[in-house]
Amino acid sequence: xxxxxxxxxxxxxxxxxxxxxxxxxxxxxxxxxxxxxxxxxxxxxxxxxxxxxxxxxxxxxxxxxxxxxxxxxxxxxxxxxxxxxxxxxxxxxxxxxxxxxxxxxxxxxxxxxxxxxxxxxxxxxxxx
Amino acid sequence: xxxxxxxxxxxxxxxxxxxxxxxxxxxxxxxxxxxxxxxxxxxxxxxxxxxxxxxxxxxxxxxxxxxxxxxxxxxxxxxxxxxxxxxxxxxxxxxxxxxxxxxxxxxxxxxxxxxxxxxxxxxxxxxx
DNA sequence: ACATAAATTTACGTTAACGTCAACTTTAGC
DNA sequence: GCTAAAGTTGACGTTAACGTAAATTTATGT
Numbered sequence: 001x002x003x004x005x006x007x008x009x010x011x012x013x014x015x016x017x018x019x020x021x022x023x024x025x026x027x028x029x030x031x032x033x034x035x036x037x038x039x040x041x042x043x044x045x046x047x048x049x050x051x052x053x054x055x056x057x058x059x060x061x062x063x064x065x066x067x068x069x070x071x072x073x074x075x076x077x078x079x080x081x082x083x084x085x086x087x088x089x090x091x092x093x094x095x096x097x098x099x100x101x102x103x104x105x106x107x108x109x110x111x112x113x114x115x116x117x118x119x120x121x122x123x124x125x126x127x128x
Numbered sequence: 129x130x131x132x133x134x135x136x137x138x139x140x141x142x143x144x145x146x147x148x149x150x151x152x153x154x155x156x157x158x159x160x161x162x163x164x165x166x167x168x169x170x171x172x173x174x175x176x177x178x179x180x181x182x183x184x185x186x187x188x189x190x191x192x193x194x195x196x197x198x199x200x201x202x203x204x205x206x207x208x209x210x211x212x213x214x215x216x217x218x219x220x221x222x223x224x225x226x227x228x229x230x231x232x233x234x235x236x237x238x239x240x241x242x243x244x245x246x247x248x249x250x251x252x253x254x255x256x
Numbered sequence: 257a258c259a260t261a262a263a264t265t266t267a268c269g270t271t272a273a274c275g276t277c278a279a280c281t282t283t284a285g286c
Numbered sequence: 287g288c289t290a291a292a293g294t295t296g297a298c299g300t301t302a303a304c305g306t307a308a309a310t311t312t313a314t315g316t
Contacts, residue, residue, distance in 0.1 A: 053230050058186025079252045082245050089242045100231050102181050114217045124207045
């Protein structure tokens with residue numbers, strides 16, 4: 001009785017069932033099955049959240065998978081793999097900090113345009 | 129003598145000439161012409177910068193155009209249009225602040241994973 | 257002037273990320 | 287037990303954002 005149906009989970013995130021099946025095909029989700037029917041767990045729900053978050057930031061599904069697979073608690077204990085993981089994290093962090101800068105730069109320009117716009121409006125009120 | 133050739137400008141931003149022609153087709157750039165040949169101005173260069181910045185943040189070229197056209201100094205003085213512009217800015221700012229939150233959330237999760245990873249590495253060193 | 261490098265248009269090809277049937281099976285409420 | 291709703295697997299369609307190749311014109315260095 002536990003877990004979400006495909007329609008339910010899709011509904012929660014405002015996407016279609018087709019999208020969930022597609023994400024599964026790409027290895028982002030791996031729901032259990034009751035017969036043929038998919039049943040999504042909390043883990044699937046979390047992975048879906050992270051997938052959509054990644055998408056909003058402009059990552060491809062493939063990149064999302066890489067990132068999310070890192071996060072997943074199925075990490076090994078092998079020293080080499082752990083070091084490799086740390087490297088990957090550092091790399092991804094760089095990309096994210098770049099995005100952060102892009103956001104900030106865009107917001108700043110936006111503020112300037114708004115200020116200019118408000119100035120013009122004030123003039124219109126005074127004159128017109 | 130002033131202005132950039134298509135190859136030069138493309139090279140400066142690490143994209144192909146084809147991309148610049150494509151952006152022009154979509155109304156993002158409108159370079160001058162010497163005969164048939166395109167010549168890109170500083171304005172074009174700025175618009176290209178903003179286009180690529182928008183792309184990195186996951187905006188479509190159409191969304192980029194909307195945003196960039198707002199920024200452009202060819203704004204009218206009509207009160208209605210200025211008010212409309214302010215509304216658009218507010219709307220876009222909301223989207224950007226959302227992205228910002230997504231970035232922060234991802235960075236936070238990343239830090240946690242890294243910490244967990246470093247802990248495991250320490251144990252490995254201690255144990256051998 | 258002439259070869260070479262760069263630019264142009266036209267047009268078809270490609271990849272990602274789903275949308276949209278169709279045809280069929282399964283599940284759930286009454 | 288039966289019907290309607292929900293789910294499943296193909297398989298083909300679509301849009302965005304270019305890539306790529308061909309055929310032709312235009313600059314440029316010597």
